[in-house]
Every structure is written in C-alpha cells, then in structure tokens.
Amino acid sequence: MLSRVADTLYWLSRYIERAENNARMLDVNLQLTLDATILNHRYTQQHWESIIYSLEDTKLFQELHPKITGETVVEFVSFERKNPNSIYSCFCAARENARSVRELISAEMFEQLNRMYLDFRSGEAQRLFRSSSYQFFKWALQGCHLFQGIADATMAHDEGWEFLQLGKFLERADRTSRILDIKYHILLPKEEEVGGTIDSVQWFAVLNSCSGAEAYRRQFQGQVAPWKVAEFLIKDASFPRSIRFCVDSLDHSLHQITGVDRGDFLFKVEAERLSGKLLADLSYVTMDDVFLVGLHEYLDRIQFRLNQISKVVYKEFCEWLDGE
C-alpha cells in the first residue's frame, strides 16, 4: 500500500474518532453544568476551563474568546473552523482525506462522510444545534458510529483497514486519558468533600464522557468510586474505550500490518516494541502504582508514549526522506 495512502487513512480515522469524542464530551458536560442546583456560576466557569485545558487548545481559544463560558467553549469545540480540532474541522479534514483515498475505502464510507460534511456546509448542522444541542450531538455521534459500522461491513479488512484501526485506537486511547485527566483539573468547591455529592457527579460525568457508565455499573455496582473509575478506564480488558483495550487493539493492528505473530513477543518495527511495552505496563500496573506517580503524571506519561508510537508509525511506514 502506498505510504501516503496509509498515512491518509490513519489520519482520516483519527479525525472521525476525535469528532466523536468531542461531541460526547460536550454533550455530557453541557448537561452537567446546566444542572444549576448543584453547580454555581463560578464553578461552571472552572469546569469549562478544565475542558479547554485538557484539549490543549487554550492558547487558540484565548485568542478568539476573551471569556470562557459554556457557549464559547461549545461553539469553539463544535463549529470553529479556526480550531483544527473542532467537530466541523474534523469532518472537513476527514472528508478531504477520504477524497484522496476513495479508491481504497468503500463508496458508502465516502458518502457517509460527505453527507455529514454537506450538512455542516449548508448550515443544517448549525440549525439543528440551535433548536436542540442534545439532538445535534446525538446526530454527530450517530454519524460517526454509522461510519464505523459502514467501514466494518463494506471495506476489505486488509492493510488499509488496519491503518484505519490504528488511527482510531490511538486517538481513542489519547482521548480517554484526557477525559480522565479533566477530573484532575476540576477543583471541588471549598465546602465540598472528596466522595461527596459533587465529587461523585463529576466522576459519573467522566464515565459518561467515555460512554462507560453502563459497563462500569455492571462491573462495580453501587456508588461511583473515584479510583474504581480510574482503574476501569485505564485497564479494563473488555471495555472498548479503556486505554488498555485501545492499546491492545492498536498493537494487534500493527502486527497485522507487519505480519509478525503477536504471541511470540516478537517485533519487526520499533512501533510494535513500543506498543507491546505499553500494553504490558497497562496490563500489569496496579492502582497503587498509579497513585505513587500521581494520576495526572501517569496519564501524562501515557499520552507521551502514545504520541511516540504515532511518530514512529509515521517514520516506519510513511516517511520517505529525499534521496531514498
């Protein structure tokens, strides 16, 4: 497969996953902060700050908006074309990428992306948002899910497919770590206790932002316990948005691409070594280990390692230096 095409598929997939995560995160947090009986104004402000902070887009945001409010954050993350990571921008980029690899993806996949893009371009998506933000986020989420389903059912599961999976799971692992990290940035109001009402509402929102509330409940009945949530999102083996699950999946795709058998702990390229090592860490880490380092620092480290894998994948499969 052409290197450029592999890179394009990888990014196409990352953009879709990013759009999906943004939509879900905004939806959950918008509903949370609307609940005025629990949250006062000052607190709401902090809450949105932490979201912008976790997306690492603070600088651009501040250039565009003097004040952080729910409206400005939602606008910035949903529709702002100057923000390369907004939902709209993600769809534009995904569709542009899809356009240049149409010979590899199925016609149905392209049409699904194109429909989403055309709805943004015509203003239809914005109208939907104004009439009901809930409906808009649901539409965006379903659009992404539909794309994944169509891809699964209509595209050959060959090398190109593996690059799509690679992009999807790298992005998802990164996003889950960031959503978990939001909680680190949210300060509890002074009068509130750890484990109190607001604290558990916040943790519940974290779970919901990863679509994980139901799966969590089935595993841990009763109260939402902070460390359980962290453990679940970091190292659950079967929940498809846990970091470990994502790294397991991307490690699998890497081995499919290189043709190296996973069971033998062998690797052909550096990316396989890095992902295998990260997977081992995630599988054998205990929450005590995590607390020893600090949750924020631990997550930060994971984001760094995911980024390293992404760079090495590009270098090994996609980069051709002049004169080669």
Place this chain on the structure above:
Amino acid sequence: MGNLFDGYDPASFFDEMFESPAQVRPHYQRLFERYTDLTLGDFDRKRMVADNSFLTQGITFTVYNDTEGTERIFPFDLVPRIIPLKEWHHIESGLTQRISALNLFLRDIYHEQRILKDGVIPAEIIRSAIHFRPEFMGFNVPKNIYIHICGTDLVRDDEGNYLVLEDNGRCPSGVSYLLENRQTMKRVFPNLFSRYSVQPVDRYCEELLNLLRFVAPNGNSEPTVVLLTPGIYNSAYFEHSFLARSMGIEIVVGADLVVQGGYLMMKTTKGLKKVDVVYRRIDDDFLDPQVFRKDSLLGVPGIVEVYRQGNVSLANSIGTGVADDKVTYHFVPKMIRYYLDQEPILPNVPTYLSMFDDDRKYILEHLSELVVKSANESGGYGMLIGPYATRDEIEKFRALIIKNPRNYIGQPVVKLSRSPSYCNGRFEGRHIDLRPYILFGEKTTIIPGALTRVALRKDSLVVNSSQGGGSKDTWVLSE
C-alpha cells in the same frame, strides 16, 4: 393540463427530438410519451433526486478562482440524447478511421516525417506547434501507440450532419460523467429503460485497463498499472479517483513515485515497488521537472529517462499534443487520405488558418461572422464567437491574430443541433455537442455512448462546464 413540452419551438435548428413542432422523431417517440405524462412537480422531484445523488457521491468538479464552495456538481439534464444504431455505426467507423490516421501521423512525425517531405502538411506548422517534442524524434513508443485514449468532439450542423470539431489526444476528461450519468438516469427513470433497448456502457473501465496492460514494457503480463493525478485540487480529481477505483489500480501523485536503478518505483509501506504503466492525467509540461517545466512539483524527476529506456509505459505518450493542435486539426482529412488512402467518413468543420495570407485576409474581414480559436487552448477559453462578440472583443482578437498568425484559426459558426433541455420550468431547445471516447489498443474500442454536453444558457454555443454547460445521458440504441 399542460405538459412540459407545451410551446416547444425547434426554431430553425436541427432538433434532435422534433422533426417539426408537431412531429417527434421515431426514436424519441417513447420518451416523448413518458415525459408528457410528467407534471412540473414530478419532474422537479426527479431532478432533486438526481442532483442529490451527484452531491452525496461527491461527483463534483472544482471551479478555479472561486473561493467559496469551490466544488460544484456538473449540471445534469434529465432529457437524454438518443442515437439510433445506424447513426452510431457511422460515427464509430469515422472515429476509428480518424484515430488510426492520427496515430500513423504521430509515428511519422516523430520518425521520417514523410507527410512533411511530401508537402501534404507544411513543415512550418509542426516546427512551430507548442506541443511538438523534438526531444522524442526517433523514439519508439510501446506498440507504436501514441494516442491511447482520445476524446473527439463532434457537433451536428443544421442538416444533422455529424462534423468533427476537435480531437483531444492528450488527457481528455469527462468519461466518468458519461458513466455516472447513466447510473443516475437508471435510478431516476428506471421504467424508461425497459421501453428502450439501450446499449450498456459499463465496460469502459475494463477495456481501459486491458489497453493499459497491453502496452506494458517487455511483454510483462502482470504489470503494475497506476493512475497519476495532479492531486485532489485538480478540477478533474473526481474522475481520476473514479477511474482508479473502477479499474482497481492505485491512484498516485508525483510525490508517491521515485526513480531508482532505472525503474519507476512507488513508495509503499513495505518499501519500493516497481511501476510498469502510468495512465498519467497530467500534461507533458508537468511530467518531469528534469526535462520539461523545472518548477513542476506535480511530476516525477527522471520519469522521462525511464520511459526512454523502455522501463515504463505512459498513456498517452509524450508529444501527442502536436496532433490536437487546432491548426493540425485542419489537416486531419488530408492525413486520412495520405496514410489510409480513404475518404474521411466524418468531415471537419471548414477551417481557415490565419497563418496563410489568403485565409488571414478572409478571417480579418469576417471576424463578426466567424468563430476564432486559439490553437492550443481548451475549456472554452481563448475563443471569439463573432456574431455574439462586442466591438472591443473583435478588435482584441484582430490584434492577436495579426501579432501571432500561427496561433489562430477561424471557422464559420456552426448552427449546432439542439435538444430539448429543462430550463425555466419547461423544456426548451439548447445547443449540444457529443464527445465519444476512443480506446486505441490491440483493437479500437468505442464504448457505445458519449458525453453529450449542453449549453444551458439560452442561445449559447459554448458547452464547457466552466462556461455554464451541463451534460446529458447519451443512449446508443441496439436496434
């Protein structure tokens, strides 16, 4: 209750559908019956279905110099153009004859130049043709094929005669619209097809791939074929991607390719892989910065040398533009007589060459009656339509012709045939042309169908998409 044909006036033109205001031509009769049943509401709904299907499939072209919404759909008119089998046979034999002569001409021009030595074509015309590539004199192209894929534009005059307006022997585009128009028409008017016996067009891509494989170097029977595109911002990108998809071959940009060890290679996730045949959709000028334009970022440095060594085949070959120069065009009937010893089946439009003193005098005296075209421009640019031009435009062309006589031709305005087309809530007559696609390989294949372009602006004679043109599905009947 009225129907969409009410008040339809074929006027003084040759109308494809109506012999006279009251008389429908026999091969359009069943279509006429179906369409008179439609209300405006029905028809508008069908148009919406068709437009939406083009838009969601991303079947769009890019308009240059237009910042907002640069991708547009090519307007599609739902009244098909129908060609009876007998007429098609005539077109087919004329085009087969023409492509054979053009290829013999190119072979001759890049070798002995007998046709110049025998004085059939003035040598000066070839020397001064901007697409002539003297670097390729004496070079043998694979299987002696220069123009593999040709799009020849035909028009019909006021008596219904088919005339050749121009040959496109470099990178003709539009075939994807021919194929997609058929798909769309089947979706929108499924029952109409059962009333007719329309020849299918689907085999185009298969035949194209056969042709590309046929010219592979060194008789390689399992060649790697790729399509080289300038990229997604090119106006014809949809078509490039469509063709690559339909053939199941890789679509590449210049940066995906590299020359190594005398071969053309593509950069894959598993290392370099040899490429044998390139269906290139970029012009000669941009193909290789080491040989042609130095500033080209679209091409592949060194590809021309690989081609010269016979390690990669290109379709179309380099230097074919000398055959579709509008001045050379004038001599195609002479080529047919010279190389094939046959009379041309499809005549040219009468053409005056301003490089000849008598012709130039005539052109300059009749500018307000003639169509003047620049020898090497396309897309409806660089032309003057005398009867519709302003005084300033005429004077501008007068100066251009005097300054550079080699570069201009004049032709009488052909009263192009018209076809009923949907405009302003009813059917009105609009001028059309016809572009069939010719594949010249082991045999000559012309898919029974064509791109019919229609000038949707009232009275306009320019059918190009960049100038307000649209297209129609074109049916060749099997009876």
